[in-house]
Amino acid sequence: MIKGEQKPLPEIQGMIAPYKRVLVLGCGTCVTVCFVGGEKEVAGLASALRLHQRLSKGDKIIEEATVKRQCEREFLAEVARQIQSVDAVLSLACAIGVQAVAECFPTVPVLPGVNTSFLGLIEEPGKWSEVCAACGDCILHLTGGICPITRCAKSLFNGPCGGSVGGKCEISPDIPCAWQLIYDRLAATGRLHLLEEVRPPREWKSFSAAGPRRIVREELRVPAEDEKIRPKG
Amino acid sequence: MEVVPRSPAEKTEAIPPCQVACPIHQDVPGYLAAIAQGNFGEALRLIKDTNPLPSICATICAHPCEAECRRGQVDEALSIRALKRAAVDFGCSPTPPAPAPRGERVAIIGSGPAGLTAAHDLARLGYQVTVFEREAILGGALAQFVPLYRLPRDRIQGDIEGIRALGVEFRTDSALGRDFTVAELKGRGYRAVLLGLGLPLSRSLPLPGFDMKDVWPALPFLRDANLYGRRIQPGKTVIVIGGGNVAIDVARSALRAGAARVRLVCLESPEEMPAFPWEIKEAAEEGVEINCSWGPKRILGEDGQVTSLETVAVKAVFDDQGRFNPTFYEDRTAIFEGDIVIVAIGQAADLSCLKDSDIQVTERGQLIFDPVTLATTAEGVFTCGEVATGPGTAVKAMASGRQAALSIHRYLQGEPLTKVEEPQPLGKLDQGVTAAVIRQERQPVPLLEVAQRIRNFDYIDLGYAVETAVREARRCLSCGAGARRVEDKCIDCLTCVRVCPYEVPVVTPATSVDIRADQCQACGICVMECPARAIAFGSSRFEDMERELEQAMAKVTPGGATPPRLVLFYCYYGVNAPPGLADFLKANITPGVALVKVPCLAKLGVPYLLKAFELGANGVLIVDCGDRECIYAQAALWVRRRMESARRVLEGLGLRKEQIELVCLPEERFQDLGERMSSFSQRLGELVH
Numbered sequence: 001m002i003k004g005e006q007k008p009l010p011e012i013q014g015m016i017a018p019y020k021r022v023l024v025l026g027c028g029t030c031v032t033v034c035f036v037g038g039e040k041e042v043a044g045l046a047s048a049l050r051l052h053q054r055l056s057k058g059d060k061i062i063e064e065a066t067v068k069r070q071c072e073r074e075f076l077a078e079v080a081r082q083i084q085s086v087d088a089v090l091s092l093a094c095a096i097g098v099q100a101v102a103e104c105f106p107t108v109p110v111l112p113g114v115n116t117s118f119l120g121l122i123e124e125p126g127k128w129s130e131v132c133a134a135c136g137d138c139i140l141h142l143t144g145g146i147c148p149i150t151r152c153a154k155s156l157f158n159g160p161c162g163g164s165v166g167g168k169c170e171i172s173p174d175i176p177c178a179w180q181l182i183y184d185r186l187a188a189t190g191r192l193h194l195l196e197e198v199r200p201p202r203e204w205k206s207f208s209a210a211g212p213r214r215i216v217r218e219e220l221r222v223p224a225e226d227e228k229i230r231p232k233g
Numbered sequence: 234m235e236v237v238p239r240s241p242a243e244k245t246e247a248i249p250p251c252q253v254a255c256p257i258h259q260d261v262p263g264y265l266a267a268i269a270q271g272n273f274g275e276a277l278r279l280i281k282d283t284n285p286l287p288s289i290c291a292t293i294c295a296h297p298c299e300a301e302c303r304r305g306q307v308d309e310a311l312s313i314r315a316l317k318r319a320a321v322d323f324g325c326s327p328t329p330p331a332p333a334p335r336g337e338r339v340a341i342i343g344s345g346p347a348g349l350t351a352a353h354d355l356a357r358l359g360y361q362v363t364v365f366e367r368e369a370i371l372g373g374a375l376a377q378f379v380p381l382y383r384l385p386r387d388r389i390q391g392d393i394e395g396i397r398a399l400g401v402e403f404r405t406d407s408a409l410g411r412d413f414t415v416a417e418l419k420g421r422g423y424r425a426v427l428l429g430l431g432l433p434l435s436r437s438l439p440l441p442g443f444d445m446k447d448v449w450p451a452l453p454f455l456r457d458a459n460l461y462g463r464r465i466q467p468g469k470t471v472i473v474i475g476g477g478n479v480a481i482d483v484a485r486s487a488l489r490a491g492a493a494r495v496r497l498v499c500l501e502s503p504e505e506m507p508a509f510p511w512e513i514k515e516a517a518e519e520g521v522e523i524n525c526s527w528g529p530k531r532i533l534g535e536d537g538q539v540t541s542l543e544t545v546a547v548k549a550v551f552d553d554q555g556r557f558n559p560t561f562y563e564d565r566t567a568i569f570e571g572d573i574v575i576v577a578i579g580q581a582a583d584l585s586c587l588k589d590s591d592i593q594v595t596e597r598g599q600l601i602f603d604p605v606t607l608a609t610t611a612e613g614v615f616t617c618g619e620v621a622t623g624p625g626t627a628v629k630a631m632a633s634g635r636q637a638a639l640s641i642h643r644y645l646q647g648e649p650l651t652k653v654e655e656p657q658p659l660g661k662l663d664q665g666v667t668a669a670v671i672r673q674e675r676q677p678v679p680l681l682e683v684a685q686r687i688r689n690f691d692y693i694d695l696g697y698a699v700e701t702a703v704r705e706a707r708r709c710l711s712c713g714a715g716a717r718r719v720e721d722k723c724i725d726c727l728t729c730v731r732v733c734p735y736e737v738p739v740v741t742p743a744t745s746v747d748i749r750a751d752q753c754q755a756c757g758i759c760v761m762e763c764p765a766r767a768i769a770f771g772s773s774r775f776e777d778m779e780r781e782l783e784q785a786m787a788k789v790t791p792g793g794a795t796p797p798r799l800v801l802f803y804c805y806y807g808v809n810a811p812p813g814l815a816d817f818l819k820a821n822i823t824p825g826v827a828l829v830k831v832p833c834l835a836k837l838g839v840p841y842l843l844k845a846f847e848l849g850a851n852g853v854l855i856v857d858c859g860d861r862e863c864i865y866a867q868a869a870l871w872v873r874r875r876m877e878s879a880r881r882v883l884e885g886l887g888l889r890k891e892q893i894e895l896v897c898l899p900e901e902r903f904q905d906l907g908e909r910m911s912s913f914s915q916r917l918g919e920l921v922h
């Protein structure tokens with residue numbers, strides 16, 4: 001899932017400084033799961049901001065709301081009126097949600113309260129790590145289910161490098177060497193031969209080299225007006 | 234009369250097993266929680282809500298609730314009866330005002346617990362109730378027969394006055410059959426009549442020698458000993474026949490009445506004896522000799538004086554079907570020497586008062602009635618209590634009285650007489666849960682020393698001290714009061730599964746995350762951690778905490794009060810409840826400090842810490858009671874984590890993390906708090922300026 005971190009309070013205060021009435025808007029999906037943008041965090045941040053108003057004798061009005069998914073227009077409908085009545089929205093969604101709200105309400109400034117960090121996995125409660133770069137051409141079947149693009153510090157396709165020591169990456173003794181992990185996993189599943197196969201260089205078009213990516217599936221699209229079959233008469 | 238079954242949709246949610254086991258379904262966890270907070274008045278108020286005889290029950294209730302208490306799966310059941318006693322002893326709660334009268338008159342015959350409960354319920358519904366009692370005193374078997382050393386009579390009186398205050402009229406020395414008939418009552422305008430006649434007669438045995446003058450029936454002996462100070466000639470040995478509670482009462486009363494030696498002889502083996510185990514134990518402590526598995530054969534005597542009881546050994550008391558059908562080893566006999574025999578083998582109804590009425594009785598002398606409506610065969614005449622159900626306990630008789638009152642109400646209002654659905658108990662606790670619950674010993678109920686006990690009929694139960702009651706009540710697991718997943722808000726993030734110290738939330742294929750409400754220990758940790766705020770709580774503890782904070786802050790921040798203002802959060806349970814920390818705080822509190830009691834620090838989430846500042850505090854001091862006292866193992870851990878989170882927020886806002894502090898103060902160090910508080914406020918003063 002998408003992982004993020006709340007921006008530091010001073011930065012948030014700076015962002016909202018010009019606005020009087022601010023809606024702290026949460027999202028009930030990924031950011032809730034990683035404790036940065038669900039109803040609880042919205043309440044916590046709103047309370048902190050109100051406290052700041054009290055201390056600085058400010059007159060901002062801080063409102064709160066949380067929708068199911070900020071990235072879907074339909075779920076934003078329920079807070080549309082509230083959004084239009086405030087001077088700014090401080091979104092605690094991931095950047096996708098922030099952009100969706102901005103798109104839907106072009107006249108309202110939308111501010112990000114969260115740094116969208118990565119696509120990651122919970123290692124244990126309170127600890128998350130990046131495991132996917134959304135490269136668009138998955139190779140996990142060749143690497144024992146371990147992504148070298150994200151988990152190797154150098155994103156090597158043919159690791160390990162010379163910096164792999166005792167199974168750890170040279171950049172930090174806390175970080176396991178992805179290629180050591182890949183080797184061990186392939187060995188455990190009897191697939192070491194995969195490492196011996198020579199592969200052509202990969203296409204990076206699917207990643208970011210070809211500009212903004214987009215997926216289109218015709219069969220799922222809303223029918224255009226002239227495609228619609230209308231009842232006779 | 235028509236009986237309408239309730240639709241399945243009306244089925245109630247499962248409730249704590251103690252509450253189900255209680256025949257009048259009292260809110261046991263509710264009043265235990267109030268006691269655990271030192272709030273005995275609130276406990277008594279909750280008790281009085283469903284119990285018209287709080288003082289009587291607090292004293293002699295057979296407490297079937299305790300047998301079902303789920304703490305029994307962990308260590309030992311809560312001492313519920315003794316805690317009710319503490320509520321009655323230390324609490325004060327006004328009786329609710331008498332209701333608006335309705336006009337219809339109802340006559341109740343018999344002032345035992347069944348009749349009294351019906352009188353109370355009907356009076357609360359607005360009926361004009363008159364209770365007719367044959368004896369000179371009110372209270373039924375409890376007032377006549379239950380020994381004084383177990384039930385001092387002022388405890389009955391208090392409850393009766395509560396019922397009188399509702400407008401119920403009592404007529405003593407008024408016997409149905411002797412002084413008036415049912416037909417006459419109807420003629421005098423009583424629209425319904427309720428027979429709560431009890432079982433006032435003692436059974437005897439048709440065996441040789443039982444007609445001698447020193448062979449006494451149990452009930453008259455008990456009545457005389459209680460009411461008229463009847464004593465036994467010094468030096469006499471008393472033989473008591475019977476193995477039930479009445480036999481034990483007779484034996485212990487005989488000792489107190491001056492018998493030199495008391496020998497109880499019963500058919501049953503020690504395990505089969507119908508008397509309560511604690512009664513048997515106390516009797517044995519006092520010196521009653523208990524002789525099990527002997528059946529009486531005849532009483533032997535000389536010159537009309539009893540000399541001994543001849544018995545045969547019992548082979549079995551019950552047959553294969555579990556029916557009472559004793560068999561004996563005829564060749565094995567034993568002789569028990571003694572001067573007086575008291576026969577306590579059971580009680581029987583006295584229905585002679587119904588002669589010449591249209592109330593029908595079976596050939597075996599039992600009232601005919603509908604078990605659902607408790608209506609007898611005569612129009613508008615109902616029955617309740619032991620005369621209907623057979624021998625039982627006071628609280629069972631009360632439940633029966635309540636059932637009759639409801640039936641009478643429906644009868645008089647022309648409503649159909651529906652069967653009342655019994656509530657369902659929460660299931661047993663899982664082993665995984667019981668393993669994680671902290672063991673806490675049951676507080677023993679102090680009794681008078683044995684040597685002192687047997688000298689007279691003084692009340693032997695000393696009752697809990699305030700502190701012991703508070704500690705005992707805190708053992709309650711608040712079954713069913715805890716977490717509930719709000720389905721349309723939960724996003725199955727698994728946080729609750731991960732934070733619950735008891736493994737209550739589980740992942741199931743059917744519903745994803747299932748917070749098993751029946752297993753929940755109500756610590757509240759998950760409620761504060763759920764990022765979707767998708768966990769509701771079965772009681773209003775969180776809302777109460779918020780209100781308390783607001784009210785406390787409103788008190789310390791009247792415009793212009795000088796800073797620093799600080800909020801002191803402390804748990805209101807256990808050692809912190811009055812007279813512990815709470816009283817200390819009341820006496821030592823300095824102006825500018827808002828005291829906020831919380832239902833265990835496990836529930837003190839970040840929002841409350843921040844809210845304190847939002848409402849105008851400059852500092853927050855959290856008082857931790859010290860791990861050892863807390864029933865929630867991980868409260869201490871979570872409150873520290875939450876403090877750190879709140880401190881990070883303060884720092885983000887340019888405040889100082891030192892504005893929130895935690896002190897760990899076990900009971901013996903309350904005195905330190907004053908000093909900790911003033912040094913904290915001094916530091917705060919420097920920080921804020």
Ligand SMILES: Cc1cc2nc3c(=O)[nH]c(=O)nc-3n(C[C@H](O)[C@H](O)[C@H](O)COP(=O)(O)OP(=O)(O)OC[C@H]3O[C@@H](n4cnc5c(N)ncnc54)[C@H](O)[C@@H]3O)c2cc1C
Pocket residue numbers: 293294295342343344345346347348365366367368372373374375378379380407408409410429430431432433455478479482583586617618619620624625626627628630
């Ligand atoms: C010795 C003894 C000890 C007990 N100990 C306990 C105990 O520790 N805990 C417990 O829970 N239970 C105990 N019980 C049982 C308890 O007392 C009964 O379950 C309960 O009293 C039954 O209530 P009741 O209202 O049905 O009848 P009763 O209490 O028997 O009341 C019936 C009343 O009706 C009156 N009456 C009868 N006929 C007439 C008439 N014709 N006109 C007017 N009035 C009439 C009687 O005088 C009596 O006052 C004990 C019983 C005995 C005998």
Ligand code: SF4
Pocket residue numbers: 249250251252261262265301302303304311313708709710711712
């Ligand atoms: S632990 Fe408390 S709520 Fe649970 S059964 Fe026992 S007394 Fe009742």
Ligand code: SF4
Pocket residue numbers: 718719722723724725726727728729730738746762763764765766767768
């Ligand atoms: S913590 Fe809340 S959102 Fe997460 S699974 Fe439990 S109830 Fe659902």
Ligand code: SF4
Pocket residue numbers: 715716729732733734735736737738748753754755756757758759760
């Ligand atoms: S309230 Fe406590 S015991 Fe109940 S589910 Fe939540 S964490 Fe577990």
